[in-house]
Amino acid sequence: MHTVLIVDDSDINLTLIKALVLKLGECSPVLFDRPVAALEWCRDNVPDLVIVDYMMPEMDGLKFIAAFRALHGRNEIPMLMITANDQRDIRYEALLGGANDFLTKPIDRIEFSARARNMLSLRTGQKFLADRAEHLAALVDERTSEIREREKELIFRMSRAAEFRDPETGAHIQRMAHYSQIIARGLDLGPAMEKLVLEAAPMHDVGKIGIPDYILLKPGKLTPEEFEVMKGHARLGYELLKDSGSEILRAGAEVAMSHHEKYDGSGYPFGLKGTQIPQLGRIVAVADVFDALTSERPYKRAWSLDDACRFLEEGRSKHFDPLCVEAFLAGWEDILEIRQRFRDEEVPQI
Amino acid sequence: MAAAFVLDRASILERLGGDEEIYAMMVDMFVADVENNCTALATALAAGDVESLKRAAHTVKGLLATFSDDDGAVEANFVEKNAREDELANLGPAVADIQSRLREVSAVLSAGQA
Structure with missing residues (x-):
């Protein structure tokens, strides 16, 4: 059903x-019969065709056409203006001002029907295209969302694969990822960046996949040579993931x-300092170390939260970016919630 | 002075797509509105309201054209086009002619419906 708005001050018309x-x-x-009242109606209603008299x-x-076109979303609604036969200049002005076509008085039914039907066909086409565009956008969004979800799942599983070869747990990955997000929020990086973090x-630690078991799973302290090999996981992880088509x-x-890397340049693999270190790395360093300290491992007991916080504070501008530490501590309530939500469980054996 | 109005029912109906129902409705409305339209013309002229006179004449022009009264439409068009401050004093006879024409057309249309 098409809604046709008719505006004319003459009752007979x-x-x-x-x-x-x-x-x-x-x-x-x-x-x-009053254009001002018609415009009011148009603020809340969208007609499929407008037929408006010139002289009112x-x-x-x-003026009615200009005011109607100025309303949001009314730019493409077909409009017919009714003029007298001798108002050629007005008709030109109407066409230039936004009318799609015109009708001359006295109104002829055949002409009226043809022009009105043309305008309604135009409107039907517009609606069809709009519906289709909306449908396609929803479809693309749905498919893209599916792909992104699958991508996230694969990333998580790949990360777990690396962690299985390590005393770390799946819960560690979840906690440190969410801690990282809290830091990103504290740094005001915006929702998109928070999500990316x-x-x-x-x-x-995905590069640990490439570290030999005798080093990765060694219960005791690593020798300097073994530690050098272990440090290689940073580069291995980078090599594994670089140049991907995926932003994540x-x-x-x-x-x-x-x-x-450490803020004072004493880290590895490059010994970068301060803001030379990518921001993502500075954020994750705080989150990863905090979770490692506060988690129990076969070779160590869990640190208390106070001790771990003190370690972060003492590490400001040495190990850690001070702004990241500040953002982490500012989100303390959320940090505690994350700790509660992702507790360590027994790691499934491969 | 325009020639007497002759009802050309066929041409009016042709324009209305042969729809007797719409034709009858239009006639009824025209007849019912005649005095209102006459009053609107007279009031605008008496008040020296150029815009109202122009608009009333324009409306009447459209109405008469709807009933294929070309001569009457020409009279109304004359008032519409000449409705200016400096011409109002001279438009009295033309306005009176339109009023007569409206009543004449109304009478013929009513007779045609009988």
Whole structure:
């Protein structure tokens, strides 16, 4: 059903046009003899066709068309203006001002029907395209969302694969990723970056896949040579993830390469200092170390929260970016909630 | 002075797509509105309201054209086009002619419906 708005100050014209509109079929006419009242109606209603007289008190047809077009979302609604035969200049002005076509008085039913039907076909086409565009956008969004979800799941599972070869647990990955997100929020990096941090952080240790078991699983302290090999996991992780078409994997590569750098330049693999270290790496360093300290492992007991916080504070500008430590501590309530939500469980054996 | 109005029912109906129902409705409305339209013309002229006179003449022009009264439409068009401050004093006879024409057309249309 098409809604046809008719605006004419003459009752007889309103009645005639209404009768002609009803003869078109599938149309519901809405009548106004005052253009200002019609405009008010248009603020809350979207007609499929507007038929407006030129000469009216309060506001002529040209002004009505301009005011109607200025309303949000009314730019493409077909409009027919009714003019007298001798008003050629007005017709030109109407066409230039936003009318799609015009009708001349006295109104001829054949001409009226043809022009009105053309305008309604145009409207039907517009609606079809709009619906289709909306449908396609929803479809793309749905498919993209599925792909992103699958990508996230694969990343998590890949990260778990690395962690299985290590005393770390799946819960560690979740906690440190969420801690990283809290830091990103504290740094005001925006929702998109917060999400990227959350999704990329789990890949920090993925390079451990390439470290030999005798080093990775060694119960005692590593020799200097073994430690050098162990440090290689940062580069291995980067090599594994770099140049990906996925923004998340590229961010993961940056995290893997830089999460063992230290703010004072004493870290590895490059000994970068301060803001030379990618921001993702500076964020993840705080989150990863805090969770490692406060988690129980076969070779160590869990530190108390106070001791771990003191370690972070003492490590400001040495091990850690002071702004990241500040952001972490500012989100303390959320940190505690994350700790509660992701508790350590027994790691499944491969 | 325009020639007497002759009802050309066929041409009016042709324009209305042969729809007798719409034709009858239009006639009824025209007849019912005649005095209102005459009053609107007279009031605007008496008040020296140029815009109202122009608009009333324009409306009447459209109404008469709807009933294929070309001569009457020409009279109304004359008032519409000449409705200016400096011409109002001279438009009295033309306005009176339109009023007569409206009543004449109304009478013929009513007779045609009988």
